[in-house]
Amino acid sequence: MALADLLLTVLPADALPHYLTHYVPGKTPLSTFPVVSATLASYLVIIFGIQEVMRNRPSQKLNTLFRIHNAFLTLGSGLLLALMVEEVASIWVKSGTYDTMCNETSWTPRLEFYYMINYYFKYIELFDTVFLALKKKHMAFLHVFHHSATALLCFTQLNGKTSVSWVVISLNLLVHVIMCEFPGWIICVIVEWFTDYYYYATAGGAKIWWKKYLTTLQITQFIIDLFIVYFGTYQHFAHSRFPHLPHVANCAGTETAALLGCALLSSYLVLFINFYIQTYQKPAKGKKLFVNGNGHADATGLKQE
């Protein structure tokens, strides 16, 4: 039995009102621009407020809460990824690669529901920053920007119904799962055991290596995203505006969503490459990271402890 059907036998998805399982702008929570922008503005105000309040106070530990939060997100992302892969695979078997990415029929009700859950996860991820602020950790501009922009990105794609969304979302979920944000994730524990061992053996080299690897993983993610998203956007514009240009067929979704998607993902690539250079290429900074920050480099919630 498929995983989704199995879950439906235990979870009362049918009992939920229609607007919680389908994206209905104006009725679904966080589905209008004023609400989304007010929420994200409050996020920024709260973060800077906490930083101000914490200025003369001791940092909070919050390890248990932080771990519960991370465990919830990692397990949730893993489950959502499995569900999405299952649904996309069944579309792909029926429609082939191009239609799975670009046909409007690939925006299935089930995928839409998964996209909504993923969207709400992005708001739960905003608490990463709250934790960082309470712990008085250094916060890169990239961290705050990336968190708020990602919620905005998911919002624009839900409104614009871009069929290709699943590529970007599933890659992102995969990265979140690999980043192993809580102790107990088995691969993570093994890798960390080795890097910790190495850390002592080489006086600090390994922790940096591990973080470098995670940033590289994220950069790779954005490069793949951009290939796919630029391809889809090109197909759409060629089909609807420049039909003399060579193209396969339309790629479904609104133009605003496509262009915003291209712009935000491109900015991520630039910012993450910049973060990489700033953090790992400059010997002085790299050293400071190791000495002061307990190897802490928080681009997007790379391991914080």
Ligand SMILES: *[C@@H]1O[C@H](CO)[C@@H](O)[C@H](O)[C@H]1NC(C)=O
């Ligand atoms: C989408 O798929 C249907 C068949 O399921 C097909 O008739 C239609 O041409 C496709 N649309 C595009 C834009 O490829």
